Amino acid sequence: MKKTLFGLLGAVVLAACGTGCITTVDGHKSAGVPFRKDKIVSRYQIPVEQVFVAAKEVLAGEKGGLGVLESENRVNNSLVAKVNTRKVYIRVTEVEPNISEIVVQVRTDAGWSDVDWAAEIDKQIALRLRL
Secondary structure, eight states, X not given: OHHHHHHHHHHHHHHHHHOEEEEOTTSOEEEEOOSSOOEEXXXXXXXXXXXXXXHHHHHHOTTTOSSEXXXXXXXXXXXXXXXXXXXXXXXXXXXXXXXXXXXXXXXXXXXXXXXXXXXXXXXXXXXXXXX
């Protein structure tokens, strides 16, 4: 009886330690598995507005966007979209005049990171910018 109780208690503790909250690039909190790489960061010598428009077109453009745009925040230049059952968070910031930094973060419905999709979306944005 004690082994079963301790086994169940151990499973609950492991489940609680394996999950938690993560901070998304748009500044919100979300349930997910922390301590895993989930962001791709790139810098371009292009103004913020052009990078933001390219990211928006890649996520939900009329000419073959990858997914559905859920929210757009013009104050902090962030986007949230759903692509292949994954949640995509993008934020574009100005590092210096005419130098933009874009952070692409992708999470599954279960909260796991998906760096491969983040890299693919980042590459699609770069291609849209024609670098």
